[in-house]
Structure formats: C-alpha cells, structure tokens
Amino acid sequence: xxxxxxxxxxxxxxxxxxxxxxxxxxxxxxxxxxxxxxxxxxxxxxxxxxxxxxxxxxxxxxxxxxxxxxxxxxxxxxxxxxxxxxxxxxxxxxxxxxxxxxxxxxxxxxxxxxxxxxxxxxxxxxxxxxxxxxxxxxxxxxxxxxxxxxxxxxxxxxxxxxxxxxxxxxxxxxxxxxxxxxxxxxxxxxxxxxxxxxxxxxxxxxxxxxxxxxxxxxxxxxxxxxxxxxxxxxxxxxxxxxxxxxxxxxxxxxxxxxxxxxxxxxxxxxxxxxxxxxxxxxxxxxxxxxxxxxxxxxxxxxxxxxxxxxxxxxxxxxxxxxxxxxxxxxxxxxxxxxxxxxxxxxxxxxxxxxxxxxxxxxxxxxxxx
Numbered sequence: 001x002x003x004x005x006x007x008x009x010x011x012x013x014x015x016x017x018x019x020x021x022x023x024x025x026x027x028x029x030x031x032x033x034x035x036x037x038x039x040x041x042x043x044x045x046x047x048x049x050x051x052x053x054x055x056x057x058x059x060x061x062x063x064x065x066x067x068x069x070x071x072x073x074x075x076x077x078x079x080x081x082x083x084x085x086x087x088x089x090x091x092x093x094x095x096x097x098x099x100x101x102x103x104x105x106x107x108x109x110x111x112x113x114x115x116x117x118x119x120x121x122x123x124x125x126x127x128x129x130x131x132x133x134x135x136x137x138x139x140x141x142x143x144x145x146x147x148x149x150x151x152x153x154x155x156x157x158x159x160x161x162x163x164x165x166x167x168x169x170x171x172x173x174x175x176x177x178x179x180x181x182x183x184x185x186x187x188x189x190x191x192x193x194x195x196x197x198x199x200x201x202x203x204x205x206x207x208x209x210x211x212x213x214x215x216x217x218x219x220x221x222x223x224x225x226x227x228x229x230x231x232x233x234x235x236x237x238x239x240x241x242x243x244x245x246x247x248x249x250x251x252x253x254x255x256x257x258x259x260x261x262x263x264x265x266x267x268x269x270x271x272x273x274x275x276x277x278x279x280x281x282x283x284x285x286x287x288x289x290x291x292x293x294x295x296x297x298x299x300x301x302x303x304x305x306x307x308x309x310x311x312x313x314x315x316x317x318x319x320x321x322x323x324x325x326x327x328x329x330x331x332x333x334x335x336x337x338x339x340x341x342x343x344x345x346x347x348x349x350x351x352x353x354x355x356x357x358x359x360x361x362x363x364x365x366x367x368x369x
Contacts, residue, residue, distance in 0.1 A: 011089035011097070013061045061087040063161060064099035064118040071157040071168040072103055072112060081106045090117070091264075093278070095125035100171050115171035116156060121164040130165050132280045134158065137167045138211050139279045146207075149199050151267075151275035172275040174267020179294065181304045184268065190302050193294050194314025196266060196276060201287045201320060203256040212256070214284030218249040221285040225334040228341060237337070237356070240363045244333050247326045247366075249286055255321065257285040261293055287321050292331030297362035329366040336362050 022029050022040045032042040065087045072082045083104045091098035096119040105112045121129055140155040154170040179189045205212060215221040226248075229241040258265075259281030267275040291311060294301070301307030308325055315323065336359035342348035343355035350358075 011060055013065070013087040060089065060097050060120055061099055064120050065101065067120070067159045067161050067166050068099075068101055068103065068116055068118050068168055071116075071159050072105065074157050074159075075110060075112060076105060077109070080109075087118075093119070095129050096121050112156075117153070117169050117171045118166060119169075120161070120166060125164075133165045133167050135211060135213075136280045136282070139208065139282050140167075140169065142207060142211070143203075143279070146203070148203075150196055150273050152279075153275070153277055172267055172269075172277065173272070174269040174275050177263040177266040177268055177274070179263045179302055181302045187268065188310075188314075189263070190304075190307060190311040191314040192266065192268075192274060193261065193291075194311055194316075194320065195318040196274060197258075197261060197287070197290050198315050198318035198320035200258050200261075200276070200290070201255040205254070205256050205284050208256070208284075212282060212284050214257070215254050215286075216284070217251045217254055218286040218288075219251040221254060221289065222248050222330060225289075225331065228334055228337045232337060232341060234356075236360050236363075237340075240333050240337065240359055243363060243366060244330050247330050249288065249327055249330070252321075254284040255287050257283050257287065257290050259283055259285075259290070259293070261290045286327070286331070288323050288327035289331045291315065291323070291328045292335060295328060295332060297329075297332035297336050297358065297365075299361070299365065325369055326366065329362065329369070332362050333359065333366065 024040050027044050029040050029042045029044055034040055065084050068087075069082060069084050072084075073080075076082065081104075083106075085102040085104070087099050087101040089097055090100045099118045099120060100115055101118075102115045103113060119133075121133075137155055137158045140152060143152045144154055151172055153172050156168040156170065158165050158167050160166075175184075177187075177189055177192055178184055179193075181189060183189075215224060226241070226244060229237070229244075232241075258276065258279065260278055261276075265276060265278045267277065269275070295308050295311065298307075301311065304310065308328060312323055312325065312328070336355070339348055339350070340352065340355040340359050343350060343352040348355055
C-alpha cells in the first residue's frame with residue numbers, strides 16, 4: 001500500500017498524513033498493516049515527530065525547535081513539562097530566517113505558554129551579527145521596562161547555536177504595514193510611521209548608555225555616512241557629494257534611532273497599538289535617517305503626492321524633532337551612494353548604471369526643492 005508523503009513547505013516541520021490513523025492502545029497508529037491477530041502496526045504520532053526530527057536534523061526548523069525548547073527550559077523549574085508545537089518558517093531577513101512555534105508549559109508559573117519567534121542566523125549573515133544580537137537582546141529588555149505607545153516583543157533568552165547566538169522572542173500578532181497608500185483601509189502609512197518614529201526618537205538614550213552604538217550629535221552621524229562617497233568617481237557623483245556636504249545637519253544631540261523602520265518591522269493588529277520589531281540596528285543618530293530608510297529617495301513616497309512632506313508633517317505633529325525635507329534628502333543621497341557602491345562591487349540588487357541613475361534622480365529632486 002502506497003502512503004502519501006508528509007505534507008509541508010520546504011522550510012516547515014512536516015505534517016503527518018491526514019488519513020490512515022487507527023486508534024489503538026490509547027493512541028493513534030498510522031497503520032501500514034495488521035498482525036495475524038488483527039492488531040494494527042505502524043508509527044504513532046509521537047514516533048512520526050521523532051522520526052522527522054531525526055531525518056531532517058540539519059533543517060532550519062529542527063534547529064529552531066531545539067533552540068526554542070532550550071530557551072524555555074532555561075526559564076522554568078525542574079519537573080516542568082515543555083511541549084514545542086509544529087515549527088513554521090514565517091519570514092526571512094537580511095541575515096536570519098525566522099521560525100515560529102507554539103509552546104505549552106505545565107505548570108505555567110511564569111505565563112510562558114504562547115507563540116515564539118526564533119531568528120536563526122544563516123551562513124550568509126552580514127558580518128557582526130553576533131554583536132548585534134547581543135545588543136538587540138539588551139535593548140529589548142530595557143524597552144520592555146518602559147511605558148511606550150507601541151508594542152515590543154518580550155525577550156525569552158539568548159541561546160548559542162552552531163557557534164552563533166539566537167535571541168528567542170515572543171511572537172506578536174500583526175500584519176506588516178504596507179507603505180503603499182490605500183492597501184490598508186483607513187490607514188495612512190505616513191501617519192503611522194511618523195507617530196512611531198517620533199515616539200522612538202523621544203526615548204531617553206541615557207537609559208541605554210554603553211549599549212547603543214552611534215554618534216553624539218546629528219552632524220557627527222552625517223559626517224560618518226558621507227564616507228560612503230570615498231573613492232566614487234564621476235562629475236555627477238561628486239555633485240551629489242557636494243550637495244550633501246552643503247546640507248549637513250546641525251550639531252544638535254543625537255537621538256534613539258531604530259535603524260530599520262520599514263513596513264515589515266511595523267505590525268498592525270485590531271484593538272492593539274502597533275508593534276515595532278527587529279531592533280538589531282538600533283543606535284544613537286540623526287532622526288532624519290529613520291525617515292530616509294522609509295522614503296528611500298523614491299519620487300512619490302507612499303505612492304501619494306507630497307509623500308515626504310506628509311511624513312514630515314505627521315512626524316512633527318506627533319512631537320518629533322524639527323526636521324526639513326533637506327535633512328531626509330541628505331540621508332537618501334548617502335543611502336543611494338551606498339547602493340551604487342554595492343552595484344559596482346557586484347553585490348547590489350541592480351546594475352551599476354541603474355543604481356547611478358537612482359542616485360542622480362534623488363539629487364535632482366533635492367536640488368529642485
């Protein structure tokens with residue numbers, strides 16, 4: 001008799017077949033035959049699970065399941081039962097694959113039962129991931145102690161795995177914020193980003209001394225990112241550098257910056273405040289940098305007219321630092337110069353000519369303003 005293979009996506013824990021299960025001896029058996037006495041024989045559901053973890057032991061979901069189990073076991077007392085449910089891959093970042101699973105703890109004295117995320121490092125992770133993971137873990141712990149107008153995930157633990165560190169955190173319900181206007185009914189994405197950026201930038205950096213990397217002033221941050229132009233040639237490229245040099249921000253104090261405030265790191269959920277996740281690149285810096293990460297120099301941010309101006313208005317109305325469009329354009333130009341450099345080195349997502357035209361388009365819009 002031919003049985004169907006386990007149903008699963010390539011990166012998810014396999015799902016046992018739906019049919020063929022026979023109750024026997026107080027549990028279910030996936031019967032492949034019967035004994036002469038009529039008793040079914042085959043694998044139980046628990047044996048299926050164990051076989052899957054053995055046969056796919058190098059798979060990401062198996063490693064994530066092991067890490068998650070260790071993280072929870074580290075938090076509970078001896079004699080506590082910890083059951084980790086089916087693991088699924090729920091996302092893919094620049095350096096890590098994100099796996100999630102539900103955990104049941106009994107007795108649950110610390111309210112640990114729930115769904116958790118395991119950001120598992122990949123072999124092609126951006127250098128410095130371990131240091132960023134350790135820093136993100138401390139940042140999450142300290143943010144969790146503050147009263148904030150947005151949700152942040154609870155940190156469960158930092159677990160070593162294959163020579164890397166993995167920061168296991170609570171899974172927060174939510175749908176990624178689509179930065180294109182009209183994709184979420186009743187949601188103006190520039191207002192959501194503006195409010196969140198203003199709230200993040202108001203966090204007192206004094207509570208994160210010795211943790212956050214970065215710069216003392218906005219000018220110091222800007223001068224550091226201008227170094228991306230070093231070695232880039234061409235008259236128009238130098239025009240972009242000259243414009244940026246002429247529009248350096250003031251020497252005012254730096255603020256708490258998220259560093260990657262894109263839509264996939266902002267989660268919306270009914271009757272709940274927005275959630276902000278992935279604090280890996282948090283630092284002290286220029287608040288305009290967070291906004292430039294969102295607008296990215298496109299002609300119509302959020303696919304609306306005056307998208308940048310709308311974002312700045314929302315940011316200011318929410319109590320953000322006084323910023324002008326030129327402050328954001330400065331970082332857009334430096335970001336585009338970085339993408340151009342990556343394209344020249346063969347590491348970019350687009351050909352060098354296209355990356356160069358992107359940079360010059362941002363420059364022209366900045367000059368016109």
